[in-house]
Amino acid sequence: MTTPQWLVGNGQIHDLVFWLIGAVGSVFLLLVIIIIVSKAWREYVEEGLRRRRVELEPSFFKYVVGQGPIENYLPRPLARKERVLVEDIFFDLGRIVKGSVRERARDAFEKLGFIEHYLEKLESRRWWTRAEAAEKLGLMGSERATRSLITHMDDQVPEVRVRAARALGTIRTSEALRPLTRALLDPGRWSAIRVAGILIGAGDESVEILLQEFHALPMHAKIAAIDIFGRIRSLKAISLLRELLASPDPDIRARAAFALGSIGDPTSASYLTESLKDKNWAVRAMAAKALGRLKEEESIDALCASLVDPQWWVRANAAEALKNKGTRGVGALLAMLDSKDVYAAQQAVQMLQESGLLDEMISRLASEDGEQRQNALDIMAKLVKLKRTDLLTEMAHTHPESNIRQRLAIILGLRPHPRQTA
């Protein structure tokens, strides 16, 4: 095969290749230079901003703990690029401080025109600009943004709606929070979990509004509101929650009981004890769980009675509640080892094991106090009778004290009693 004429001979092809390599090389070189220069420029700008931030920070720190307006503290009028720095400084501060310092940061945002700037951006045609503006207004926490943010809770873009709602949650005034409680009414447009999260973040302020509007809420919103009361642990909601224990709806009664337990006010014990007799088992189970969270002892007898409830969930929660009731509760669990109800006795064993009392009893097998030793032996005998020997068997092999291992082996029948061998 012969090489075509145009590829050989006159040296033009060599020139072409040479220029081609040169051109590609130049393009690469140019790209490398552009990358290096732009990186250097970016670092230069960032370093400049860092230096300006270090320069500005002390003035802003002095301002937030000081008295006069922001203008008195600025070293010089702010350049346009420095506005980002001011935002960052105040947002960083907003993360760690509250009270008057935060309020002064918010005042500075208003004085320096940040609020107006973002209110304008909130009306942008681009949704991502509106979303960013809503978020920033929320971080700034200015009440002046409330009306616009409420309007944007109906924005056509879900992301903007959510950020507007979050922003209203951080403003926390009743005007800002009321539309959020109304959002609970519209499950098609708003996720109840998301709205509840925002209201929980707003704390006691949202409790006030939910209490005012509670009776007008539909069922699903009432349930969300009850959960919010419990999560915020608001004492203001206690009296409503106690009333709700008598609601005709079992779901409401169960959630009210759970919320009362989360709040943890011991004076709710008598109301929850009454709910242990509720005709609906889920209400009884939640009441037992709630009582386990209260620091009180008046419910112990009622909880013992619940250990023989026909529903296993109620029995399990009652046993767990007794475990949390300190010495008297544990005493009641020990008494339940003699119960004719096998399930109640088994629940008692499990809770005694979880509370660490069985470990303590095993250690008492070597006690020098005869009464303590006999007491421990009696409990071990009950465990054997109930066929709950798992822990005893394990300890018979692994307990660090040899005399306890021996005693456990005798109790379990793994080795003969010394009197029998004699």
Place this chain on the structure above:
Amino acid sequence: MKQNRIVIADDDPIVIKFLSAIFQDEGFEVRTADDGEKALKVIRETRPDLIILDLVMPYHDGFEICQQVRAAALTANVPVIILSMKEKEQDAIRAFEVGADDFIRKPFNALELVARARKLMNDSRT
């Protein structure tokens, strides 16, 4: 008059910068550390009049540092304030168990923190 010395240990730079600024304005000599190991070193070197500790820090947490401060004869009586993002009441209880004099949750009220710091220092001197 001797300047009051304070050690601020926190791994969040804004906390360090902000608290340093306000305590310096209040006339304190401020030393800082951004992790648990440095905090112990600075405390040993400085023998401060007050220590402000973040609970969660690299190497040693606020509980450990507080325990070591209480165990050392030179710093056993230095007031310690623990600052924490943690919400659990168990953390506050543990802080007091390991010897902290105060437990403040973030976000905190800066002016209240300064007032508490001053009171603790006055109490420790009387």
